[in-house]
Amino acid sequence: GESVGLHLPTLSVQEGDNSIINCAYSNSASDYFIWYKQESGKGPQFIIDIRSNMDKRQGQRVTVLLNKTVKHLSLQIAATQPGDSAVYFCAEGQGAQKLVFGQGTRLTINP
Amino acid sequence: EPEVTQTPSHQVTQMGQEVILRCVPISNHLYFYWYRQILGQKVEFLVSFYNNEISEKSEIFDDQFSVERPDGSNFTLKIRSTKLEDSAMYFCASSELPSGELFFGEGSRLTVL
Numbered sequence: 001g002e003s004v005g006l007h008l009p010t011l012s013v014q015e016g017d018n019s020i021i022n023c024a025y026s027n028s029a030s031d032y033f034i035w036y037k038q039e040s041g042k043g044p045q046f047i048i049d050i051r052s053n054m055d056k057r058q059g060q061r062v063t064v065l066l067n068k069t070v071k072h073l074s075l076q077i078a079a080t081q082p083g084d085s086a087v088y089f090c091a092e093g094q095g096a097q098k099l100v101f102g103q104g105t106r107l108t109i110n111p
Numbered sequence: 112e113p114e115v116t117q118t119p120s121h122q123v124t125q126m127g128q129e130v131i132l133r134c135v136p137i138s139n140h141l142y143f144y145w146y147r148q149i150l151g152q153k154v155e156f157l158v159s160f161y162n163n164e165i166s167e168k169s170e171i172f173d174d175q176f177s178v179e180r181p182d183g184s185n186f187t188l189k190i191r192s193t194k195l196e197d198s199a200m201y202f203c204a205s206s207e208l209p210s211g212e213l214f215f216g217e218g219s220r221l222t223v224l
Contacts, residue, residue: 032210036154043115043202043215044154089154095210097142098167101154 012108019080021105023073023090030092034099035064035075037086044089047075077107085109113137115216117203123222127192132219134186134203143186144204144213145178147171154202160186161209193223 013019025033031052036044050057050064050073057064063076073090087106091099116135124130136143145157158168160178175197177189186205190197200220204213 034213036215041217043204043218046212046214049212091154097159097209098156098169099146099154099213100156101146103153 009103010106010108012110013080014110015082016079019077019084019107021075021077021088021090021107023075023102025071025073025090025092025100025102027092027100028071029094030100032093032095033064033066033073034091034093035062035073036089036091036101037084038089038104039086047088080107080109082109082111113214115203115205115214117201117216117219119219120217121220121222123224124193126195126223130190130193130197130221132188132190132201132203132221134188134205134216135184136186136203136205137207137214138184140205140207140214142166142206142209142211143178143180144206145188146202146204146215147199148202148218149196149199157188157201190221193221195223197221198223 034049035047037047038044048059048062048064050066055066061078065074085108087104089104090102093099118133143160146154148154156169158172159166175191179187200218202218203216206213
């Protein structure tokens with residue numbers, strides 16, 4: 001069945017370091033992938049998305065990599081800041097109509 | 112910056128009661144969604160809505176649930192006869208395009224006692 005999962009439930013990095021959050025997906029038909037950030041008590045906040053015809057996309061301090069061969073998605077955050085502390089979810093879908101979210105990885109930034 | 116707004120932020124209700132959660136999507140958006148997140152679990156799709164009708168729904172969205180766009184600005188989720196397991200955070204989202212970025216609201220926390 002459709003499933004999106006994350007390799008690590010928690011990740012701690014030093015402030016200023018780069019962080020990489022990984023995600024595996026199982027639905028080969030998915031053509032749209034998104035990373036969301038969720039801070040405590042708030043709704044998911046869009047970070048970056050990528051479509052299946054791309055393998056890399058860069059934003060401000062963030063990069064998403066898509067490996068369709070192994071159905072793997074990653075989020076790289078450069079020069080992490082305290083404000084990056086949050087739970088990060090990957091999500092997949094066919095278009096944005098019905099997103100399947102992963103379990104989430106809690107990113108903690110250590111000073 | 113335009114945002115999706117939701118009310119109430121928290122509602123406590125007795126099992127069996129009806130609940131209506133309200134959302135005001137971003138004004139030029141045409142596609143609307145409800146998702147829910149049970150505490151400590153992942154966000155789950157409930158329903159998508161376009162042109163005054165449901166375009167897709169999940170297995171969770173059974174006859175207990177209904178959505179409506181009663182006027183030009185509000186988008187509501189009604190839960191009839193709430194159950195304990197309906198306790199969750201309910202997120203409304205909207206997008207301008209069917210394949211575009213989803214903007215989520217802050218959520219409405221529903222507690223069923």
